[in-house]
Amino acid sequence: MNLKNLLNKEKIKSWLNERTRISNPPLKRTPDYMRKWGGKWYWTGALITIVFLYEVITGLVLLLYYNPSDPYGATQYVLNSIPYGSLLLSTHLYGAYAMIILVYVHMFRNYFAGAYKRPREIQWIIGVILLALTLGAGYFGYSLTGDVLSYDAQDVGKGIASSIPVIGNLLVNIGFGNGTPTSLFSRFLGWHIIFAGLIFLLFGYHFYLAESNSMLPSGKISNYKAPAITEDSLDMKPWYPYNFIYMVELGMFTLGFVILVPSILGMIPSVPILLSPFPGPPQNSLAASSIPAYPPWFLLFAYKAVDFSIFQGPTSYLQAMTVFTLIPIIYFLAVPFIDRKESLHPLDRPIITSFGILSIVYLIVLSIWGAFTPGVIISIPVMLEVLLPPAIITIFSMLIFSKLWRDGKLSVKQRDITISFYIFITGLISSIIAFSIFISDTREFLTLSFSIRLFLLLGSISFFGIGTVKVTPSLPENKIKTFPGIGYVMIAIILVLSWIIALNAIRLNPYHQAMLVGVALGSIFILSGISVAIYRRIVYKE
């Protein structure tokens, strides 16, 4: 056998494939529409997986430098003395934020789509547990830095745990150790990694179930009836290379944003401390005294609930946590057994859909409220004025829309709802921020007029949006024919640009210019993602 024969490309390929099985992994094939431009909703779980892998890799590197007996010193050492250390730490933090947001997006998407119904009940329940584990891992990880916010988070956590009767002190000891700082931070580190490990294990089963139960098909195919299964058919394109390349594209975009966002924030001076990609001042410093006691932003909703004067007495923390955390979690765990009808359409389940919308609204309202008025006690009338109008508006309007839809007077598509929802949430956040700045001056002025104006305005905007938003067909056929020419040029430009950015970025100082390197790296990832997207469009017409 001569060398030429040995180096035969096809032979190497088939040798490798026979041993690595790369081209026929045990993964379900998916229909084309899921990989189309509007099909991103089918891949929210994949996005979480990609971010989780990023967290594992960066977390393991950070683990090599962590020291529970000097947490703040270890954090500062990573930030200042390790090459690209500030990039590593800030993107690990923002990766966690991205993961938390994506887990919520994934959950609510599947909630509104009715994906928790037969045969996916257990898959859904594991998903809800995974949400709790993700928040837990986030809480412990956030507390590892040893800055003032980490001690605040510890105080809030301890307060909530110790307010539980009988087992409160036991829980505090289990969660936070015997009281010495070293024991505290050893526990934080341990729990952070244990939670991440549990996420990994449960994710494995969640993913196995997702593969076995197949992807929830589009409503058009399932006709909005459970059990909704994507039948495996030979017409579907194979997983490799179609889905593989698509995963590469999603991975490039996801990692790009996870790296880019904190890198940009890291170069802006005076980012609000709750959103800063870097740790705050040490707990025992003068600067710390001017920072209100904040938990991590993703737990602000529970923190604000503690301020409600309706919850009184030594168990006020417990009461607040029960109403605003435990009951919602139990509700989401139980929803497959509460809503057992076979219909998957959101408008066919007005109350369930309303609860979903309200969960999101309350999550956002309470979080922003907590961020702007930390520790300010909220009286019962004010609480009701803020929390009741959205409930009334949402439930009544959903019931009306549902009735109209059932009578055939309202025709909406899944996509219309999601787009309206985007508008609704964006409007909600911006209005709350605008109002909250106003509130923080006159704290008690959180009145009926505010709530009503806000929710009438936004509610009408969002539901007016339903049905009026035109669905643009993704990539019409005639466009594909004109694509290749520009496509080639763009891919070539991206190639050159990526290498120019990369070669310039590696010359930057790995210490004080690390965030600039992050901007470069994030941009290269996004550019490469665009390149892969163009390639898929030209070659696969997807």
Add this chain to the structure above:
Amino acid sequence: MNDEIDNSRRNFLKLLVAGSALAAAGMSLGVIVQTLSPPPLGISSFPSLLLVDQNGNPIKASSLPLNSPSALQFNYPLQNTPNFLVNIGDENGNPIRIEPVEVLIPATGEKYTSFGGVGKDGSVVSYSAICQHLGCIFPYLRFYPAGVQSINLTGKNYTNVFHCLCHGSTYDPVNGGSVVTGPTVHPLPSLKLVWDQSTDELYVSNMVGPTIYGRTSDLTGEEPIAGNSTSVVNSGNPFQ
């Protein structure tokens, strides 16, 4: 697979896309690998540090007690690197002038010249306080001053020696820290003290001999000492 685009054009396109993906992957790999390796700790040359007490006041050479079994220790050239500071005299309480001598490293057969004593009588010397055998420190490694303490080893009495209780290594501070009895095969590193005659203050500025036990080099592996001084700590009398 695709009729319109032939294979060679497809492969060319694939190559271009892979090229930019390679830039992303390569750069990430480079960043990750670099974050894995912490920058080495340490300094590039031996600093000159003033010996001070725990309150920051300079140590006066003439105030150092003669033949004291109490351990005076300071860190040099980096943190967590203790060294003894001793004022050596004979049995009658007269200071011994300690001269630089040629010291043999039994392990390698190499020789070096130790630093002599300083102070009014040339009797103040400093040696590494980490045993060269297996790294034992005070109180296992201790000074046996003449006329105060002695150690009996295989029927012979030794005095004015550093002796380590862990495994029995003995060093002679009068003769440059050279090996008196094993199991050690390395003498104690000798520190260069500088005595300012006008102020009676002491500086430490260099080190010779084998590498400090447990280090790859004398100047790396620990945090540098901040400032221009290193404080001398009295760790007490180990014989009490």
